[in-house]
Amino acid sequence: MDRFGRRTLLKAGLGVGVGLGLKPELALCQDNPASSRPGEGDLLVKAGDAMKNPLGPGDIREGARPILAWAMDPADGTVRSGSRLNQVLLVRLDQEELSPETRLRAVEGIVAYTAICTHTGCEVDDWLPPEQLLHCPCHGSRFDPRDSGKVVDGEAPRALPALPLKLDNGRLVVGGSFTARVGFQTA
Amino acid sequence: MSLSKAVFALLLIAGPVSAQQPQPAPAPPVPAALRNYKPVTADRLKNPEPGDWLMIRRTYNGWGYSPLDQIRSNNVNRLQPVWVLSTGQTSGHEAPPIVNNGVMFVATPGNQVIAIDARSGSVLWRYRKELPEDAVVLHRTSRGVAVYGDKVFFAAGDAILVAIDARTGKEVWTAKVEENKNGYYLTMAPLVADGKVMVGISGGELGTRGFVAAYNVDTGREVWKAFTVPAPGEPGSETWPAGGDEWKTGGAATWVTGNYDPETNLVYWGTGNGGPWMGDQRPGDNLYTASTVAIDAATGQIKGHHQYHPNDSWDWDEVSPPILVDYRRNGRMIKGLINVARNGYLWFLERSNGKINFIEGKPYVKQNVFKSLDPLTGRPDVDPNRKPGTGKLADHCPSLWGGKNWPPVAFSPETRLLYIPANENTCGTSTGREVEYMPGRSFTGATTGFYLAAGADHIGEIQAWNVDTGQRVWTHSFAKSPNWGPMLATSGGLVFSGGTNDRMFRALDASSGKVLWEFPTNSGVIGQPTSFMIDGKQYIAVQSGWGVDSRGMQARLNLISPGEYPEVPEGGAVWVFAVK
Numbered sequence: 001m002d003r004f005g006r007r008t009l010l011k012a013g014l015g016v017g018v019g020l021g022l023k024p025e026l027a028l029c030q031d032n033p034a035s036s037r038p039g040e041g042d043l044l045v046k047a048g049d050a051m052k053n054p055l056g057p058g059d060i061r062e063g064a065r066p067i068l069a070w071a072m073d074p075a076d077g078t079v080r081s082g083s084r085l086n087q088v089l090l091v092r093l094d095q096e097e098l099s100p101e102t103r104l105r106a107v108e109g110i111v112a113y114t115a116i117c118t119h120t121g122c123e124v125d126d127w128l129p130p131e132q133l134l135h136c137p138c139h140g141s142r143f144d145p146r147d148s149g150k151v152v153d154g155e156a157p158r159a160l161p162a163l164p165l166k167l168d169n170g171r172l173v174v175g176g177s178f179t180a181r182v183g184f185q186t187a
Numbered sequence: 188m189s190l191s192k193a194v195f196a197l198l199l200i201a202g203p204v205s206a207q208q209p210q211p212a213p214a215p216p217v218p219a220a221l222r223n224y225k226p227v228t229a230d231r232l233k234n235p236e237p238g239d240w241l242m243i244r245r246t247y248n249g250w251g252y253s254p255l256d257q258i259r260s261n262n263v264n265r266l267q268p269v270w271v272l273s274t275g276q277t278s279g280h281e282a283p284p285i286v287n288n289g290v291m292f293v294a295t296p297g298n299q300v301i302a303i304d305a306r307s308g309s310v311l312w313r314y315r316k317e318l319p320e321d322a323v324v325l326h327r328t329s330r331g332v333a334v335y336g337d338k339v340f341f342a343a344g345d346a347i348l349v350a351i352d353a354r355t356g357k358e359v360w361t362a363k364v365e366e367n368k369n370g371y372y373l374t375m376a377p378l379v380a381d382g383k384v385m386v387g388i389s390g391g392e393l394g395t396r397g398f399v400a401a402y403n404v405d406t407g408r409e410v411w412k413a414f415t416v417p418a419p420g421e422p423g424s425e426t427w428p429a430g431g432d433e434w435k436t437g438g439a440a441t442w443v444t445g446n447y448d449p450e451t452n453l454v455y456w457g458t459g460n461g462g463p464w465m466g467d468q469r470p471g472d473n474l475y476t477a478s479t480v481a482i483d484a485a486t487g488q489i490k491g492h493h494q495y496h497p498n499d500s501w502d503w504d505e506v507s508p509p510i511l512v513d514y515r516r517n518g519r520m521i522k523g524l525i526n527v528a529r530n531g532y533l534w535f536l537e538r539s540n541g542k543i544n545f546i547e548g549k550p551y552v553k554q555n556v557f558k559s560l561d562p563l564t565g566r567p568d569v570d571p572n573r574k575p576g577t578g579k580l581a582d583h584c585p586s587l588w589g590g591k592n593w594p595p596v597a598f599s600p601e602t603r604l605l606y607i608p609a610n611e612n613t614c615g616t617s618t619g620r621e622v623e624y625m626p627g628r629s630f631t632g633a634t635t636g637f638y639l640a641a642g643a644d645h646i647g648e649i650q651a652w653n654v655d656t657g658q659r660v661w662t663h664s665f666a667k668s669p670n671w672g673p674m675l676a677t678s679g680g681l682v683f684s685g686g687t688n689d690r691m692f693r694a695l696d697a698s699s700g701k702v703l704w705e706f707p708t709n710s711g712v713i714g715q716p717t718s719f720m721i722d723g724k725q726y727i728a729v730q731s732g733w734g735v736d737s738r739g740m741q742a743r744l745n746l747i748s749p750g751e752y753p754e755v756p757e758g759g760a761v762w763v764f765a766v767k
């Protein structure tokens with residue numbers, strides 16, 4: 001199927017609520033609130049937390065490894081864990097060291113980034129404490145969370161998209177969508 | 188689905204807006220080169236015509252050897268491009284151009300297969316399978332297609348096996364091999380043997396459990412599935428922690444195609460690292476990680492194995508299958524298996540109708556982890572100071588990329604030499620940490636470093652070893668480049684390979700290792716070269732397209748020596764050469 005054909009079909013299918021032989025997982029990506037990207041107003045919960053307790057600034061300690069989190073719809077408690085592209089890293093840094101742009105997205109020095117490496121999509125799940133850098137174990141790309149997730153070195157072609165944060169009633173809340181497309185090149 | 192069908196569907200939804208019934212578009216005419224497509228039979232796979240290259244290593248024994256001999260040392264300097272075709276993709280182009288009676292099939296990154304008229308270089312059809320945006324495909328590459336009957340089999344990245352009609356490029360059937368969301372993906376070429384099509388999986392870094400699966404060639408129905416990590420109670424399960432769940436995420440991925448012995452109907456398949464990377468998180472030998480397994484092609488039963496190192500903690504996947512070659516040792520001919528392992532040792536083994544016996548093992552690159560091998564079993568005595576663990580840093584040579592990674596070796600029955608694309612002088616550090624399993628997420632639990640051994644004056648090598656003496660005969664080294672080049676040997680007394688960061692594709696004298704010809708292509712050549720014949724003329728074909736791990740090593744080297752290992756231009760192309 002060529003791209004145009006699929007997109008046309010998808011629109012058609014959504015418009016009238018018919019699948020039309022569309023692969024079910026494709027339809028899901030579009031409709032399923034668990035798979036849609038974090039959006040403004042979403043709460044954040046720690047991955048694996050069955051109680052779905054919304055995270056507050058006190059849960060993210062300075063000097064600790066980044067925490068893996070999911071966004072959660074505050075209205076119905078849907079955890080957006082339906083797509084691996086929704087994995088969010090939360091890490092607390094020294095506020096003074098944040099670039100001006102990053103500071104605008106931070107809450108008390110806490111910043112959020114996608115966990116998906118922009119190279120080939122591994123999870124950036126390694127943390128280098130001395131350098132305060134996010135490290136992708138697959139091919140060694142390093143990203144600076146103090147400066148918009150910029151690539152310090154390695155093969156990643158672009159910065160890690162950031163997720164703006166706000167504080168609301170003592171809880172961390174998503175302040176807007178990711179600053180760029182999450183993921184890597186698939187075609 | 189085609190555009191015309193999509194439009195048709197739209198019209199249906201919109202209701203009868205027009206009285207005119209949309210006509211299905213007429214099928215495009217089948218190009219002449221495909222009209223008389225020659226079906227691939229089991230016999231042709233076992234005994235391919237000299238001018239064809241029907242499977243990734245050409246023959247089931249994995250030799251990567253062509254009996255064509257028109258291109259020789261005395262004319263190879265006149266080798267010139269005949270045609271070149273852009274694939275439209277970046278990332279690592281590792282697949283061989285498969286050639287059946289003048290029709291070429293090439294797999295590329297981006298879930299694409301291109302059928303090409305091998306004579307002219309014109310595209311006959313293109314098959315593309317779109318990847319979902321959240322697909323888990325940590326290595327954007329394909330190592331080739333398999334051909335059988337009038338089908339082309341392609342292992343799509345998102346863990347789906349596809350049968351394509353060789354004449355039209357249309358899907359005949361698809362089979363879901365495993366759940367991609369759980370970290371299973373495909374990068375290898377399928378293998379057709381015993382009337383079945385087999386695949387192995389990638390995802391050893393993602394908490395998967397390895398297997399080889401076989402499918403009915405006509406329907407895509409699964410015939411058997413051989414897990415490379417046994418479940419509790421199965422043979423080998425005693426090498427995993429008793430009562431634990433470690434086996435469920437134990438790794439032993441099978442991401443390179445196996446070789447096959449038609450005589451015994453056994454497939455020899457290699458297996459990867461254990462999961463997570465640190466062995467102390469899964470105490471025991473952990474069969475069948477870092478092993479070769481002998482699988483009965485009829486039933487999927489594992490009938491024999493050889494484990495190259497127990498309790499892997501170095502990410503040394505032993506996925507390259509051994510080649511099947513009979514060699515002389517101590518006055519007798521041995522029905523042999525020879526494997527060039529990522530752990531830095533060259534292994535001479537013996538095959539039978541099941542059990543695999545150890546004959547000899549020796550390092551072919553700097554290796555400081557094994558103190559010795561057990562003379563009877565080949566089991567290495569591992570230096571505990573060289574074995575990383577949870578919270579324990581260790582450094583070791585070779586690095587996690589190994590002395591040889593996935594690029595296949597070649598063997599020439601004329602020179603009796605085995606040609607190895609090696610990386611010498613690479614070392615690494617590794618420290619483990621606890622890691623929690625979450626489906627589809629990284630499950631390595633390790634921080635690794637990379638460095639070159641003190642005094643290293645080069646990295647990449649092509650080594651030639653005499654299989655009957657077990658001695659190295661020549662080495663060609665590359666001062667300023669690693670070597671990621673699969674090998675081709677020909678009856679013209681030549682070996683062909685690329686693999687270096689200078690974009691060269693080259694021919695060496697098979698007996699002496701002297702470089703006789705080289706040509707700078709568009710990108711770095713990490714594709715598997717092949718040779719074929721049309722109308723009595725010999726050609727050499729290869730894909731150029733640097734990426735994946737070759738790119739990764741280059742980037743790490745550039746960190747060590749900034750500016751000395753610049754980025755290699757990317758973008759894929761298929762090249763065909765002939766003597767003019």
Ligand code: FES
Pocket residue numbers: 117118119120121122136137138139140141154155156
């Ligand atoms: S996927 Fe992260 S560096 Fe390659």
